[in-house]
Amino acid sequence: MKFIILFISVLISSLAVTAQIKVVCPADTIVEDSVDCVFFCKDYPYSKPVLLHLRMLIKRKYSDTLKFVNLSMDTLSKVKNGIDSFLTEWIKENENCYPCQNIYTNYKLYGSQLFAYEFEGDTIVLMNYIFQHPEEKRDISRPYFMTDGWYHYWQVRYSLKKKKYYNLEINGKA
Numbered sequence: 001m002k003f004i005i006l007f008i009s010v011l012i013s014s015l016a017v018t019a020q021i022k023v024v025c026p027a028d029t030i031v032e033d034s035v036d037c038v039f040f041c042k043d044y045p046y047s048k049p050v051l052l053h054l055r056m057l058i059k060r061k062y063s064d065t066l067k068f069v070n071l072s073m074d075t076l077s078k079v080k081n082g083i084d085s086f087l088t089e090w091i092k093e094n095e096n097c098y099p100c101q102n103i104y105t106n107y108k109l110y111g112s113q114l115f116a117y118e119f120e121g122d123t124i125v126l127m128n129y130i131f132q133h134p135e136e137k138r139d140i141s142r143p144y145f146m147t148d149g150w151y152h153y154w155q156v157r158y159s160l161k162k163k164k165y166y167n168l169e170i171n172g173k174a
Contacts, residue, residue: 036111036132038140039076042068050143054115057126057145057155067118071125076114079125079158083107086156086165099151099170106131111140122161129154 040046046054046068055066071079087104094100103110113128128145130138131152138144146153154170 036140037076037080037114038112039071039114039116040068040143041070042116044068046143050145053145054117054126054143058117058119058124069116069118069123071116071123075160076125079127079160080112080114082158083127083156083165090168099154100168102151103129103154103170109134111138113140113143115143122159125158125160127156127158129156 051066058066084107087100087107091097091100091104109132110129111132113130115126115128117124117126128143130140130144130146132138132140150171154168156165156168158165
């Protein structure tokens with residue numbers, strides 16, 4: 001019996017060691033105005049659940065190829081810095097959108113994750129925003145997705161070709 005328990009514990013520990021992922025390309029962090037922003041490059045070791053969730057977000061079938069791309073820090077900063085004017089315009093057009101006004105008011109308290117991928121000849125930046133309560137910050141160094149979070153969680157996309165923000169989703173829907 002002791003042999004079986006020893007064998008199983010050795011087997012489990014060896015599986016745990018092989019299951020660890022070596023980070024080939026760590027996410028790059030941009031810090032602006034004390035808002036943390038993480039960019040996940042094309043060589044980031046995405047897990048299957050994360051890839052599945054990203055495919056759902058960008059409305060791609062599982063069989064479709066999902067090609068991530070790298071972007072320069074200059075491009076990422078420009079995309080990130082433009083979100084303020086996008087939110088201002090969005091609020092003007094959607095005056096009754098209470099979550100939108102709350103997002104804009106508390107914008108400095110959101111951490112963001114950026115994913116860049118190719119889609120129909122364009123490069124799209126998916127910007128994933130997560131509310132970072134001063135007393136309870138979430139770890140955004142790994143892809144983080146939530147399906148029910150009210151205005152504490154929202155996403156928007158940016159087309160590099162069209163130079164336009166679009167598809168704002170708050171709490172999984174806009």
